[in-house]
Amino acid sequence: MARVFVGMSGGVDSSVAAALLKDQGHHVVGVYMKNWSQDLPGMRCPWAEDLADAKRVAVGLGIDFQVFDFEKEYREKVVQYMIDEYEAGRTPNPDIMCNQEVKFKLFLEAALEQGAEMIATGHYAKVEREELAQGARLMRAVDSEKDQTYFLYRVTAEALTKTLFPLGEYTKQQVREIAKEKGLFTAHKKESMGVCFVGEVGMREFLNQFVEAFPGDIIDKQTGKALGRHDGALFYTLGQRHGLDIGGGLPYYVVGKDMQANQVFVSTNLNDAAMWPNELSLGSVHWIHNPPQSHENLTVRLRHRGELLPVANLAMGSDTTMLSLDKPERAVASGQSAVIYRGDEVLGGGIVV
Amino acid sequence: MSDSEIIYLDHAAATPMDQRVMLAMQPFLSNDFYNPSSPYAPAVEIRRKLENARHRLAVCFGGKADEVVITAGATESIALAMTAAQGGHVVTSAIEHEAVLANARQYSHTIVPVGKCGIVSVSDIAAAITPKTTLVSIALANSELGTIQPLSDIARVVEKVRRERLERHDSTPIWLHTDASQGVGQLDISVARLGVDMLSLNAGKIYGPKQVGLLWRRGMICLQPVILGGGQEMGLRSGTENVAGVIGFATALELATAHRKSEVARLSMLRDQLEKSLMNHFPDMTVNGNAKKRLAGHLHVSFPGIDAERLVFMLESKGVLVATGSACAANKQTGSATLKAIGLEEDERNGSLRFSLGRLNDEENSKRAAQYIVAVVSQEYERVRHA
Numbered sequence: 001m002a003r004v005f006v007g008m009s010g011g012v013d014s015s016v017a018a019a020l021l022k023d024q025g026h027h028v029v030g031v032y033m034k035n036w037s038q039d040l041p042g043m044r045c046p047w048a049e050d051l052a053d054a055k056r057v058a059v060g061l062g063i064d065f066q067v068f069d070f071e072k073e074y075r076e077k078v079v080q081y082m083i084d085e086y087e088a089g090r091t092p093n094p095d096i097m098c099n100q101e102v103k104f105k106l107f108l109e110a111a112l113e114q115g116a117e118m119i120a121t122g123h124y125a126k127v128e129r130e131e132l133a134q135g136a137r138l139m140r141a142v143d144s145e146k147d148q149t150y151f152l153y154r155v156t157a158e159a160l161t162k163t164l165f166p167l168g169e170y171t172k173q174q175v176r177e178i179a180k181e182k183g184l185f186t187a188h189k190k191e192s193m194g195v196c197f198v199g200e201v202g203m204r205e206f207l208n209q210f211v212e213a214f215p216g217d218i219i220d221k222q223t224g225k226a227l228g229r230h231d232g233a234l235f236y237t238l239g240q241r242h243g244l245d246i247g248g249g250l251p252y253y254v255v256g257k258d259m260q261a262n263q264v265f266v267s268t269n270l271n272d273a274a275m276w277p278n279e280l281s282l283g284s285v286h287w288i289h290n291p292p293q294s295h296e297n298l299t300v301r302l303r304h305r306g307e308l309l310p311v312a313n314l315a316m317g318s319d320t321t322m323l324s325l326d327k328p329e330r331a332v333a334s335g336q337s338a339v340i341y342r343g344d345e346v347l348g349g350g351i352v353v
Numbered sequence: 354m355s356d357s358e359i360i361y362l363d364h365a366a367a368t369p370m371d372q373r374v375m376l377a378m379q380p381f382l383s384n385d386f387y388n389p390s391s392p393y394a395p396a397v398e399i400r401r402k403l404e405n406a407r408h409r410l411a412v413c414f415g416g417k418a419d420e421v422v423i424t425a426g427a428t429e430s431i432a433l434a435m436t437a438a439q440g441g442h443v444v445t446s447a448i449e450h451e452a453v454l455a456n457a458r459q460y461s462h463t464i465v466p467v468g469k470c471g472i473v474s475v476s477d478i479a480a481a482i483t484p485k486t487t488l489v490s491i492a493l494a495n496s497e498l499g500t501i502q503p504l505s506d507i508a509r510v511v512e513k514v515r516r517e518r519l520e521r522h523d524s525t526p527i528w529l530h531t532d533a534s535q536g537v538g539q540l541d542i543s544v545a546r547l548g549v550d551m552l553s554l555n556a557g558k559i560y561g562p563k564q565v566g567l568l569w570r571r572g573m574i575c576l577q578p579v580i581l582g583g584g585q586e587m588g589l590r591s592g593t594e595n596v597a598g599v600i601g602f603a604t605a606l607e608l609a610t611a612h613r614k615s616e617v618a619r620l621s622m623l624r625d626q627l628e629k630s631l632m633n634h635f636p637d638m639t640v641n642g643n644a645k646k647r648l649a650g651h652l653h654v655s656f657p658g659i660d661a662e663r664l665v666f667m668l669e670s671k672g673v674l675v676a677t678g679s680a681c682a683a684n685k686q687t688g689s690a691t692l693k694a695i696g697l698e699e700d701e702r703n704g705s706l707r708f709s710l711g712r713l714n715d716e717e718n719s720k721r722a723a724q725y726i727v728a729v730v731s732q733e734y735e736r737v738r739h740a
Contacts, residue, residue: 037685048682048683048685048686049682051682051686052681052682052683055662055663055666055682056666056669059663059666059667060666060670062736064740065663067686
């Protein structure tokens with residue numbers, strides 16, 4: 001049995017992951033990754049409570065527990081990336097970056113340095129190691145509703161060979177039941193949503209602390225007329241309907257942005273071509289192993305828990321890869337990731353340019 | 354883990370409200386709700402009861418009602434008291450509560466170091482006083498270690514400085530403030546015997562309501578209000594009076610005063626038993642602070658080599674609630690400044706537990722707590738050995 005360092009966030013998933021590893025006979029060390037601790041106006045960061053919960057569970061399991069402090073690195077690699085992307089007018093996914101840079105890099109390195117043989121997290125995903133000369137394969141979790149492989153496609157093959165996902169075979173329902181059965185302190189804890197430290201509703205407030213945003217015009221794409229004012233184009237995302245503050249009549253949707261001119265384009269036309277691309281240009285493409293030889297049997301997911309869409313073609317260039325879809329897909333913002341699967345396996349993906 | 358099974362050993366953090374206090378407060382939360390500043394007869398009656406409560410409070414420490422300012426807790430009382438420094442120099446100690454230290458930093462100040470026994474040295478205080486010193490602030494008892502400070506000796510030092518200034522016609526005032534929120538209920542808080550010029554108290558530590566406190570200060574002391582507005586509390590603390598809170602506070606302080614001696618005898622016996630049984634099992638355990646000069650209900654120990662936060666969680670699962678001075682989640686991993694200040698090593702700080710006994714403890718449950726603590730500490734020593 002291996003010496004496994006398991007990332008414990010203070011939530012029910014990673015608590016159960018640690019408990020399962022212990023049951024399997026591993027020598028388990030719980031680790032809380034302290035990535036963010038700053039309170040912001042209107043947003044209290046609950047890191048200390050989460051840390052206490054994680055430690056409570058570790059103590060209850062009788063396992064060692066440590067805190068790894070990645071605040072500086074998280075700020076540089078994840079938060080700064082997120083801010084830069086928003087400022088460039090894109091819609092980044094900080095969770096993907098956090099997995100790539102922190103959990104499956106810094107955490108892995110720090111754990112190995114301290115004598116770990118493997119790391120583990122409470123992600124819903126699977127790693128297959130058998131019949132594979134080239135290393136471990138990343139597979140979708142049994143619980144297709146909870147599957148988190150969308151966030152994991154940028155993890156390297158080397159990291160995967162040293163990773164365990166104890167929850168891959170379980171449904172969320174089962175995980176909750178295990179937590180209750182074992183009397184884990186976190187069994188009834190509410191799910192944390194959105195970006196770990198911001199939450200979905202807090203993104204605008206969060207960005208406001210770090211970027212300078214200027215008001216500009218909201219322009220009707222069909223007529224070219226200014227309909228109202230926005231408080232910073234970077235706060236708007238393709239396909240967004242709410243928060244436009246230009247009431248009356250048919251709903252308007254964001255169909256484009258001009259970051260240079262600080263303009264947001266809207267339309268009442270739900271069929272606007274910009275909203276329904278069937279071809280996506282992908283940059284920063286990452287393949288866990290080799291790039292696929294053909295597009296046959298490939299599917300793509302454009303958002304977490306999004307539908308697996310058939311890939312009509314995949315044309316790899318030197319800088320970008322063109323991904324064609326069978327039929328247009330609504331509102332794919334630049335900065336979002338396109339994750340490519342073959343069956344249950346995650347092959348890799350790229351970031352929409 | 355149900356409430357009935359809880360053994361609470363953290364009375365220094367908070368206390369449950371006494372039934373009698375709750376009963377005394379109740380009318381003022383509903384029928385007797387009037388604003389004491391209103392002109393009509395029912396409101397005037399409330400004013401009378403409020404002032405009577407202020408008088409009852411003052412009697413408990415031998416002060417005058419007019420010298421009592423009601424606040425929303427000891428932190429606010431301290432902030433108000435510290436304004437007596439008036440741009441002068443403040444002398445305080447390294448083991449004071451952050452409320453004192455944070456305010457002291459607003460002035461020119463000297464923080465007197467404290468030795469391992471957790472008791473402020475009177476001569477060090479005397480040496481730290483400069484011609485500009487206007488305020489000395491030392492807590493009556495340390496909240497973590499429970500150590501009792503030599504307030505009346507410090508008062509004599511301050512009095513001597515005052516006399517010397519008078520003799521050389523130096524009109525610079527010097528005042529002695531004490532935060533007595535930890536000592537009240539277990540120590541004599543007579544301001545005459547302590548020799549202090551200002552005294553901060555709160556109700557939440559003596560089975561009264563939280564967010565109610567008072568500052569007693571000699572009439573001639575000039576303070577700057579921290580909260581401005583309608584001019585209540587002689588202009589020193591604006592805001593509609595918390596009548597129910599003050600009534601509850603008065604009842605709580607009277608009860609604490611009446612039962613002080615018997616409670617001290619009872620708690621020190623329980624504490625000594627707890628200390629003895631832990632000592633018997635763990636010869637490596639150290640008792641922090643000063644064994645003689647400490648509050649009756651306090652026991653502060655270290656189990657070097659053990660992460661005390663783990664003990665807190667293990668005990669919690671048995672229903673035993675205790676505090677730690679280790680760098681734990683509850684203090685956002687900063688650890689106790691007091692334990693650092695008295696020079697405890699890192700493993701002593703991280704292995705430290707504070708037990709503070711009170712009304713919720715009796716012979717039976719403190720004995721049971723001792724058994725749980727012994728079991729849990731043994732288990733953790735065992736785990737560390739095999740890791």
